[in-house]
Amino acid sequence: MTTSTTSEPSAAAPLVDLQALVVAVRRRRRLWCAMALLGLLVGAAVAVLMPPPPTAVTKVLVAHQEDQPNDTGTLIRTDVELLRTTRIAGQALRSLNSSESPEDFLRDYRGTGLTNNLLRIDVTGDSDAEAVARAQALADAFVADHVRRMRETAKAEAKALLEQRDRMRKELARVNEEIGDGPPRSGPGESARTESLFARRAELTTRIADFNQRAEEARVGTPRLIAGTQIVDAPRPLRHSLPKAAATNAGIGLVLGLVLGLAVAAVGSVVADRPVLRREIAANLGASVIAELRRVSRRPAGRWRLRRTRAVRTRLTTTLVRAVRGSTEPVSLLELGCARSASAIALDLARALAAEGPVVIVDGLPGPLLAGRHRLPGDPDVVSGEAAAAVPRQTRRLGVGSVAPGTAWTDLRFLGGQTVLVVRAGHGSAAWLHTVARQLADLDIPVIGVVLIDPDPRDRTDGTLWDGPHTALRGPHQRPARRNGMGRPRTERPPVPAARVPNSDQEAR
Structure with a gap:
């Protein structure tokens, strides 16, 4: 039985996606807040340093x-x-x-x-x-x-x-x-x-x-x-009232700086073309977003935020364990703009898998994020890419690497036959996300899913590709969509065996 899920061709995409533009500008709030603060300080300084003449x-x-x-x-x-x-x-x-x-x-x-x-x-x-x-x-x-x-x-x-x-x-x-x-x-x-x-x-x-x-x-x-x-x-x-003049000039500078900062952020977002929404990142990478996580901060977080982040990381680890446990090939975590978060996810995943057997993390990240860390009791072993060949076959390997510009693409195959992309929202351009997807396809490395780091909290878009591979988490009874004779995608499900009807006395008995 075949169920068609084809739909009418979508309308032409607009030149500027207002939702993506608003999200990108909001994510660059440090820029326009800094510009507004600079305008406020400059306005107050002009009133103090350049008072009007008598x-x-x-x-x-x-x-x-x-x-x-x-x-x-x-x-x-x-x-x-x-x-x-x-x-x-x-x-x-x-x-x-x-x-x-x-x-x-x-x-x-x-x-x-x-x-x-x-x-x-x-x-x-x-x-x-x-x-x-x-x-x-x-x-x-x-x-x-x-x-x-x-x-x-x-x-x-x-x-x-x-x-x-x-x-x-x-x-x-x-x-x-x-x-x-x-x-x-x-x-x-x-x-x-x-x-x-x-x-x-x-x-x-x-x-x-x-x-x-x-x-x-x-x-x-x-x-x-x-x-x-x-x-x-x-x-x-x-x-001449200096406080009044300073307040007036500071207010004018604040407004001008804020407007200029918003304009620069908007123009920069359009020119840079860095996807920030789930649907854009999933579409450009050709893989579904299976989990989200806040970026690992260098500064210590508050108790409430730390407890909330720990709960999210626990759910993420559980999701990745389910996706990795049934894999017959080594699985890798490839980061883009979030090496620290990818290292933390790899350690959590390795600790969870260690209960089922020995696990070794193959470190392919630039820098000493994994190799130079302080090792805690019960943490898995971390080896470099050169020493990965000496790992016993019965030991599960978990590779950690990067797909940032300058990556040695041919080395990614040694980190794992399948991969989970850990991507920071708004870090890579649409062109580079296409490059990553194309290079991984050329290396025959399937993407299990995408872990989105630092997502926009107001993003309500869907990051699931329903015409993607079975790892889009649609269920085990659906196979990948393929093209029919009309050039449109269709989804096939395995036929359901029909109940047998007895047609003779022997079969009835």
């Missing part, structure tokens, strides 16, 4: 002849730009008897339009007194320049109106001469001409009176605008 501030009320309630701030922005001209800067410097150039002085102050008629001026100096004096001189220069421009504008407007009035008066004199002092002449044509002259004289008289009024208004309005332009807030030094 600054004075003043406010000027600016009256405009063209003021409108619906003005969008165009006039005050014009005043801000006029404030930053060399003419006003030069006038302020002359009042201070300073030899500084106006171009250099422009870098020491700035103007800000608070409302349509309120201008704020910030000026820096070598001391508070100098900053206040420069702010006063700059505000006086701006007010004087603004008053001068208003007067010139009013004077030019009044002059134009009076010139128009004088022209109207000359024309009115000519009209009066034509009308004359005598009685109006008789006749239809003379009567119409006389009426038009009188109408023209009345119009000219009205316009002359209008020009006189407008010129007077221009003269009268100028003092009102001049009086409205004044310094409403005398220059005063700004008080």
Whole structure:
């Protein structure tokens, strides 16, 4: 009986797996936490080591002849730009008897339009007194320049109106001469001409009176605008609070450092392409994840964490013992990025197998992790790869090696005919995991399973390859999936023997 487990082709994989990206960024929290801490320290150091220069501030009320309630701030922005001209800067410097150039002085102050008629001026100096004096001189220069421009504008407007009035008066004199002092002449044509002259004289008289009024208004309005332009807030030094500035700069540095650290971690995770999820590691190695374990730390752990880790290691040892006990060939543990954890797992496994017979650990790890360790009573013997040939045949061998870059692949065959990969999550790139799987397949070393070290605690993906070998822990009644005629995988189970039905009396008896 054959049961097909084929499924529809999966959709195209996304360019960036957001779940894997979030996990990879979270695993690199040391990086972005360090960047955030560095930003905080740099921000606080900048506030302490580079305090702002002494600054004075003043406010000027600016009256405009063209003021409108619906003005969008165009006039005050014009005043801000006029404030930053060399003419006003030069006038302020002359009042201070300073030899500084106006171009250099422009870098020491700035103007800000608070409302349509309120201008704020910030000026820096070598001391508070100098900053206040420069702010006063700059505000006086701006007010004087603004008053001068208003007067010139009013004077030019009044002059134009009076010139128009004088022209109207000359024309009115000519009209009066034509009308004359005598009685109006008789006749239809003379009567119409006389009426038009009188109408023209009345119009000219009205316009002359209008020009006189407008010129007077221009003269009268100028003092009102001049009086409205004044310094409403005398220059005063700004008080600088070092704790407040340090806290503000530290907060800004913290945020910038955190954002930069997250960006670097995200970009680095995408570029490095280091799988961290169970499903990715299993897919790249072509073997199922059969167990997980925290990384062995160099520092002593707490009592609660030590007890929890010991329980997990006990379950892992039990799982590996079941997988190794029925093997007719030596089994090896090959690590990638977790030599210390692989050594601890090998010792636990060897101690558990020692109850069934003699066990020898064949050390193929670089460095003295196993050979140079402190041996405890009852620990198995550890031999090097050269001495492995002298081990008696009845002694079970447990090899420990590495598949890190630079591995002598041909030596892995002498460590064991089957292997369990001990891989640290996020250590090897996807390309290197493919290389490991390909090299082990070329050496005809089947992979029993993968022990994942330091997994992400929030990873909920499945690390089992259901179309992999029987070591995927699917049960002994399923054989490896193979391809059917359509190129799709199928899973075969051995046929279940049917119950025999008696078809004769002899068989019934």
